[in-house]
Amino acid sequence: MSIAPTSHGDDLLALCARVGRDRLLVQGGGGNASWKQADTLWVKASGTRLSEAEEKPIFVAVDLQPVRERLQKGDFSTQPKAADGGDLRPSIETLLHALMPQKYVLHVHAIDPLALLVGHNPRAAFAAALPSDIAWCLVDYFKPGADLAQAVSAAADDLGAMDLVLLANHGIVVAAETVSELDKKLAQIIACVRQPVQLKASASSGAAGLPEALAGHYAWSKDENLDVLARDAAALEMAKTAWVLYPDHAVFLGPRAVCCSLERLGGEAPTLIENAPDFILVEGEGVLVSGTATQAAREQLLCYADVVVRLPVDSRPVPLKDSDVADLLDWDAEKYRQSLAAAQL
Numbered sequence: 001m002s003i004a005p006t007s008h009g010d011d012l013l014a015l016c017a018r019v020g021r022d023r024l025l026v027q028g029g030g031g032n033a034s035w036k037q038a039d040t041l042w043v044k045a046s047g048t049r050l051s052e053a054e055e056k057p058i059f060v061a062v063d064l065q066p067v068r069e070r071l072q073k074g075d076f077s078t079q080p081k082a083a084d085g086g087d088l089r090p091s092i093e094t095l096l097h098a099l100m101p102q103k104y105v106l107h108v109h110a111i112d113p114l115a116l117l118v119g120h121n122p123r124a125a126f127a128a129a130l131p132s133d134i135a136w137c138l139v140d141y142f143k144p145g146a147d148l149a150q151a152v153s154a155a156a157d158d159l160g161a162m163d164l165v166l167l168a169n170h171g172i173v174v175a176a177e178t179v180s181e182l183d184k185k186l187a188q189i190i191a192c193v194r195q196p197v198q199l200k201a202s203a204s205s206g207a208a209g210l211p212e213a214l215a216g217h218y219a220w221s222k223d224e225n226l227d228v229l230a231r232d233a234a235a236l237e238m239a240k241t242a243w244v245l246y247p248d249h250a251v252f253l254g255p256r257a258v259c260c261s262l263e264r265l266g267g268e269a270p271t272l273i274e275n276a277p278d279f280i281l282v283e284g285e286g287v288l289v290s291g292t293a294t295q296a297a298r299e300q301l302l303c304y305a306d307v308v309v310r311l312p313v314d315s316r317p318v319p320l321k322d323s324d325v326a327d328l329l330d331w332d333a334e335k336y337r338q339s340l341a342a343a344q345l
């Protein structure tokens, strides 16, 4: 297995582990990082966690030259493979990392920037927030992978001059020539766009007995950071009308929130059990969590709640289009319609 035995890598591994443990910067297996060393791009492997960077090999080596040659010809269809032919696959964003000329590149779905990147006018929001010594560009939403890499390559005449590439409805890419510079820039950017928490979970009615039929399947989250989605009217409205704000959300939480009133919970139990959503937002009460919900799904729901409570006052987030969501889920139209029907309770 591949892990770089170099000091360049060691420094980045420590930064990745620290950043990966901060839920306001990285959620679950999201985000990725890379560094370039001679003709090798070391990039995070798909499905691994930045938080584990110092515990196990999460980076794979990719031959940079052939990838760059194809990108220079405008061929973004290339799917880079690990140079050692091992089991780990390079991140879906490997092309994006290869495109950036800087030695170190970090891509995260950080909550505070996301709260602005899902808004109507992220360009104006960042222009107002960022200092003049941060060089940045903004890329509209594109599907992660080839489409996004192509859009990033067209976003600036000189990507090498950019400290920050903002990805609308997705996240940020920070680039630097040294790890300490990368660390400093990330901290500076986050500090400049920090968003205050605007919404809080109101007290529940306390009447939340769980219908017997659901008791073996669901339990109350008992986490106010999640329960705000059901116990704040604005947050609940957001979940109903602007559920998918960025790609990982669609992949882990599906195309629609499942919401239900406490009064209807018992009557809807058979439908809920049949459809088995990971989470049910019970209006005014809290979030019911399925016993089978994965850790990744829980982390994504918390990510959504963290973003929603930090949306600037009066901002109306722009959700991904239904066609973009279907594309992310690799669903045909019929399967997509069925899933929407299943969420209408």
Ligand SMILES: [Zn+2]
Pocket: 031, 093, 107, 108, 109, 144, 170, 171
């Ligand atoms: Zn991403």
